[in-house]
Amino acid sequence: MDHHLHYAVIDIHRVTAYCGSSCVFRDFSLTLEAGSSIAIIGPNGSGKTTLMKLLSRDLYPVADPGSHIRIFGKEQWNVWDLRTRLGIVSHDLQHNYLSGAGGIQVILSGIYASIDTWQNQQFSTADLQKAEAIMENLGIGALKHRAFGAMSTGQQRRCLLGRALINNPEALLLDEPTTGLDLRSTFQYIETLRQLLKSGKTVILVTHHIHEIPPEIQRVVLIKEGRIVNDGNKVDVLTSKSLSDLFDYSLQVISLNGYFQVVPDTEDSTFMRTTVNF
Ligand SMILES: Nc1ncnc2c1ncn2[C@@H]1O[C@H](COP(=O)(O)OP(=O)(O)OP(=O)(O)O)[C@@H](O)[C@H]1O
Numbered sequence: 001m002d003h004h005l006h007y008a009v010i011d012i013h014r015v016t017a018y019c020g021s022s023c024v025f026r027d028f029s030l031t032l033e034a035g036s037s038i039a040i041i042g043p044n045g046s047g048k049t050t051l052m053k054l055l056s057r058d059l060y061p062v063a064d065p066g067s068h069i070r071i072f073g074k075e076q077w078n079v080w081d082l083r084t085r086l087g088i089v090s091h092d093l094q095h096n097y098l099s100g101a102g103g104i105q106v107i108l109s110g111i112y113a114s115i116d117t118w119q120n121q122q123f124s125t126a127d128l129q130k131a132e133a134i135m136e137n138l139g140i141g142a143l144k145h146r147a148f149g150a151m152s153t154g155q156q157r158r159c160l161l162g163r164a165l166i167n168n169p170e171a172l173l174l175d176e177p178t179t180g181l182d183l184r185s186t187f188q189y190i191e192t193l194r195q196l197l198k199s200g201k202t203v204i205l206v207t208h209h210i211h212e213i214p215p216e217i218q219r220v221v222l223i224k225e226g227r228i229v230n231d232g233n234k235v236d237v238l239t240s241k242s243l244s245d246l247f248d249y250s251l252q253v254i255s256l257n258g259y260f261q262v263v264p265d266t267e268d269s270t271f272m273r274t275t276v277n278f
């Protein structure tokens with residue numbers, strides 16, 4: 001699959017980056033080959049969103065001839081071109097999105113990577129049909145004319161995923177995409193992700209919810225204070241020990257049906273025997 005793509009989707013090499021006055025990354029490197037996907041886990045403030053912003057070029061690293069960020073094999077990008085090739089869903093985007101934009105406009109705005117649609121932008125009948133089909137697929141067909149600000153959190157997230165998908169992007173950058181979704185919406189969202197993963201899309205998923213890592217994502221990267229502390233196969237990385245170390249909190253990992261979940265490592269014997277939940 002995709003064997004004509006011999007470049008890495010992402011190649012971050014020895015990058016230093018600041019957010020305001022804080023140095024978030026120093027000598028940071030990460031590579032992701034075409035056709036593969038990763039989940040990124042780490043405590044609050046460890047640099048996950050900053051990493052996403054480096055990829056979407058909302059933030060630039062410190063200029064240094066010994067370092068680079070190549071995306072799809074290229075270092076120089078027109079940011080709008082780049083963003084149409086990366087499907088991005090983030091809290092910032094949801095927060096900044098114009099509340100008056102209707103559902104269908106939100107989806108269409110992905111074509112130009114803009115916020116809402118504007119009169120000078122041209123949309124073909126095919127674009128409209130595609131946007132409508134995406135909305136149907138995501139279960140938000142009834143929200144075409146609902147204002148973004150009048151949608152629930154989960155409906156907004158789905159709209160933003162639709163916006164991210166309209167260009168059929170080569171890679172999806174998802175920063176905590178399921179925050180605020182109920183269990184059903186979460187797992188429907190993950191089901192959509194699984195289909196995309198099976199079709200060979202690259203997904204870069206940042207999440208605090210271990211149980212939301214789709215079984216298809218095999219590689220997990222743990223980051224702490226701007227450093228990669230663990231990077232490898234999910235089974236080797238998501239251990240009770242490594243997650244306890246990552247969060248400085250005693251945790252236990254359990255796994256079922258290709259999914260993982262984390263619970264506190266309790267020594268309270270009252271609950272030790274409760275292994276079946278009704
Ligand atoms: N605009 C800013 N000015 C100064 N420091 C910032 C700014 N934005 C982020 N930071 C700092 O950069 C570091 C990394 O933040 P980042 O948002 O990447 O963390 P994160 O891993 O996404 O955390 P979370 O899990 O809470 O989303 C934090 O220490 C944060 O305080």
Ligand SMILES: [Mg+2]
Pocket residue numbers: 048049050175
């Ligand atoms: Mg973040």
